[in-house]
Amino acid sequence: MENFIVSARKYRPTQFDSVVGQSHITTTLKNAIKSNHLAQAFLFCGPRGVGKTTCARILAKTINCENQSTEGEACGTCSSCQSFQENTSLTIHELDAASNNSVDDIRSLIDQVRYPPQSGRYKVYIIDEVHMLSAQAFNAFLKTLEEPPSYAIFILATTEKHKILSTILSRCQIFDFNRIKWQDMAMHLASIAEKENITAEPAALELISIKADGGLRDALSMFDLNVTFSTDNTLRHKAVLENLHILDSDYYFSLTDHLVEQNHTAVLLLIEEIMRKGFDGLQFISGLMEHLRLLLYAKDPKTLALMEMSDETKGKFKKQAELTSTSFLLSAMNICAQCEVNYKSAKNPRLHLDLSLLKINYLNSVFKPKQTPVVEDGAGKKLEASANITVENSATQELNVPVKQEVPVQEAPAPSLVIQEEKTTVPENSQSSPSPVPSRPSIQSSGLRSAKKLVETKQAEQKEATLLTGSATGAENKTFTLADISREWVRIAKAYKANQDINKFVMMNRPIELIGTVLHLKVENELQIQQFNEAIRMEVLNQLRSSLHNFDIDIELDILVQEKxxxxxxxxxxxxxxxxxxxxxxxxxxxxxxxxxxxx
Known part of the structure; x- marks a missing residue:
């Protein structure tokens, strides 16, 4: 029986033109050979399976070829090319630095460099996985790498460029290999399938190429695996999905449709079907997050072009992206990310997965705009109040509030008042002290709140006033004097003291002054302004407005200017x-x- 040779070795490129997806490297090397501008040391770096060692071998064979073509390619028929292809060449040496990484191995290599080649023009040393050399071996190699004999050329290959000493990098001509595009790999696999008389569906080759993630060697290994799996030399998309244990993208499309429709029953049934097929929950949630990311890309033609897939699949993503909103996709991706982080540590991972999907299922209910409330003005006419106020226009737009009738208020001649319990008396017919209303944050005079916070606080203030009066629409404001507001101010302060709330009592025991309908309270610093606003401003204001029957009353805090x-x-x-x-x-x-x- 003939020995089987894997496709990665059987169809390994032997010329620069047959290298897949690295035209920027092969063109540079061919031009260097034609112009005889060869460096003494090359460094090929890039991910695995992209052709680093292959290009190093082609370069070594080409520079020693006796009959080079005008395009800078080796002939493949001369004695030097034949000896290279039969692995009997004495001018080309390969060293695996992963197993020969000591100082003695490098010293042995340096001793060999001293002798010129017996045939050919150059002695070429290919050192693979050079980043595995020890620091001592690198230092021993420095001098030879910097000033090698004219007939010696070193080609270093590595997948981890950052592990190589900077002194080595500065002595090499560096070539960065790219990940191979899936389209190029699919074309290469199609040509191999044609040579091997294998019938392959384009979708199957596309799936293998995308799964390889830029590595042609991995793609060829998966290609051989699936050819062995088939019984009639036919590669089918369904068989490749089953053999490589890949969750079909149709599941994610169906699941997304159910999530958009908020059909949680279909979502749970689909998850159960996926789990019965043996797929891991962590693998599924990671794939769903990738699917949502691609849907986000498909919303814009510019990012749609970045997606590495066929035009047919791009069309499916674009069609489904039109049914979803950006906010839905971002929130769903965030939920998936949290599920992925906590999945392994969860005591019941399946329940954790179901809960995350149910959260995504009802995201659309959260994002639906609320219905615009309807209020009535003073004449009984129905008006629509603005329900959604954004941060951008909240600072400039006026809220729809009921129209109030302005009544002139007499200003008392007394300039200020300080609350002192032993000197201040309260009329006998004054109302009993109400229990303080639970405090809520209010607008700070320092102006540090955002525009959105200002609007929310103003809305809360209006709601509180409406609740206290039953209906603020059409209510008439009554006049009051400084004596009236002073009487209520003292009553509220004594109520705080009776309830043993000394902090609030101290806050109110300050000079006050009435200007129009605005009550000015004197404080010493910004900290007292913040404490008053956060603790009692709204409840004191509501009590004053309710007891004096005037909703134009407001409180302003002024900082006292102390004389030096x-x-x-x-x-x-x-x-x-x-x-x-x-x-x-x-x-x-x-x-x-x-x-x-x-x-x-």
């Missing part, structure tokens, strides 16, 4: 001593004679 004092404050013992010694000089003499010092 020339009086010096004595803090330390030395300050006290200096102050007393100025008044009583005898203290200085007493301190010196008796050897006294400050008491700390």
């Amino acid at each position: 004092s020339d009086k010096k404050v004595l803090y330390t013992q030395s300050d006290k001593y200096e102050y007393l010694s100025e008044k009583h000089p005898i203290l200085v003499e007493m301190k010196q004679r008796m050897g006294l010092d400050y008491e700390f």
Whole structure:
């Protein structure tokens, strides 16, 4: 029986033109050979299975070929080419640095470099996986790599360029190999299938090429595996899915349709079917997240072109992307990411997966806009109030609030008032102190809140006033004086003290002044403004508006400007001593004679 040769070896390129997907590398090398501008050391770096070692062998064979073509290709018939193809060449040496990474191995290589080639023009040394060399071996190799003999050429290959010393990189001509596009791999697999008399569906070759993730060697290995799996030398898409254990993209399309329709029953049944086929939940959630990402790409023609798939599959993604919103896709991807992170640590992974999918299922209900509320103005006419106010226009648009009748308010001559319990009296017919309303954050005078927060707070303020009065529409504001508002202010403060809420009582025990309908409260700093706004501003304001029957009342906090004092404050013992010694000089003499010092 003839020995089987895997496709990766059987169809390994032997000329530059047969290398797949690395035209920028092969063109440069051919031009260097034709112009005789060869470097003394090359470094080929890139991911696995993209042709690094293959190009190194083709370069070694071509520069020693006796009958080079005008295109810079080896003839393949001369004695040098024949000996290379039969692995009997004495001028081309391959070294695996993964197993020969010591200083002694490099010294042995340096000893061989001293002798010129017996045939051919160059001695070529191909060192594969060069990043595996030890630091001592790299240092021993530096001098030879920098000044090799004219007949010696070194070709280094690695998948991890960052592990190589910078001193080695500076002595090499570096070539970066790219991942091979799936279209190029599919064409290469199709040509191999034709040579091997294998019937292959284009979708099957496309699936293998995409699964290989840019590595042609991996694609060829999967190709051989699926050919062996088939019994009639036919590659079918369904058989490739089953053999490579890949979840068909149709499942993700169907699942997304069910999620958009909020059909949670169909979602759970589809998940059960997928699990019965032996797919791992973590693999499924990762694939769903990738599917959602591709749907996001398909929303824009520019990003749609970045998707590595056939035009037919792109059309399916574009069609489904039109049924989903960007907010839905982003939120669903976020839920999938959280599920992926917590899946392994969950005690019940299946329940964790189902819960995440149900969250995605009802995302559309969250994103539906609320119905616009309807309010009535003073004349009984129905108006639509704006329900959705964005951050951008909240600072400029006016809220739809009920029209209020403005009533002039008399301003009392008294400029200010300070609450003092022992001096202030409350009329006997005053109302009993109500229990304080639960506090809520209000607008800060420092102006640090965002525009959105301002609108939300104003809406809450209006709602609170409406609840207190039953209906603010058409209500008439009554006039009041400073004496009236002072009486209510003292009543509220005494209610706080009666409830043993000393902090709120202290906040209110400050000078007040009435300007129009705005009550100005004097404070010392910004911190007191913040504390007052967060603790009691809204509940005090609501009580004043309710008791005085005027909803134009507002509270503003003003910082007192303190006058600078020339009086010096004595803090330390030395300050006290200096102050007393100025008044009583005898203290200085007493301190010196008796050897006294400050008491700390």
